[in-house]
Amino acid sequence: MATLYHHWLSPAARFVRVLVMEKRLDVTLRLEKEWERRQAFLALNPAGEVPVLVMDDGSAYSGALAIAEYLEDTIAEPALMPENPDGRYEVRRLLGWFHTKLGTEVTRLIVSEKLFKRFLGMGEPDSDSVRCAAQNLKTHLRYIGHLASRRHYLAGPVFTMADAAAAAHISVADYFGDIAWDAWPDAKDWYMRVKSRRSIRALLADRIPGLVPPPHYGDPDF
Structure with a gap:
């Protein structure tokens, strides 16, 4: 295995x-x-x-x-990239957006300040970095909502690597309770769809010893 x-x-x-x-x-x-x-x-x-x-x-x-x-x-099936070049381009563009832009502006800051500093004894979280991540997160939730309001999934009608990347980052932010979901209805609708997938539910079952996520974290119907 x-x-x-x-x-x-x-x-x-x-x-x-x-x-x-x-x-x-x-x-x-x-x-x-x-x-x-x-x-x-x-x-x-x-x-x-x-x-x-x-x-x-x-x-x-x-x-x-x-x-x-x-x-x-x-592993050809199920395909997580579209067959046509334009569709593949869009997925790759969004992969770059989420793994690079969202990762740099939000999740790396959150994990560094709220996880590593706490568990590695690196001092108190830097409040400026935390505020910066929170403000940047709003921009990304707005963009996810923009995409989700026009497409069933972020890159088109079916689940692709783009949704996997976005969910990976958003689930990290959500573990710390950093998202006021009611303010982002389109992004919330998309996240509810992906949370219903077996692959995402497996992630949401993880718990870090000594760090408890908010009650809605693992609930697909939050």
């Missing part, structure tokens, strides 16, 4: 977890605390970052987007 090295609130790892569930690839999840810099893990990925997917034959694949392409190339 393949092994996926991940961390609870790594959006990149969450993204790949959704993809392997959608592709129905049996994997064993292995929690990897990246900050420990284990030599055995560095041998798999010198960058020292999750996710890392190790296949049955020992081949190791790192980098969330590279793993996504590998899975799409090797």
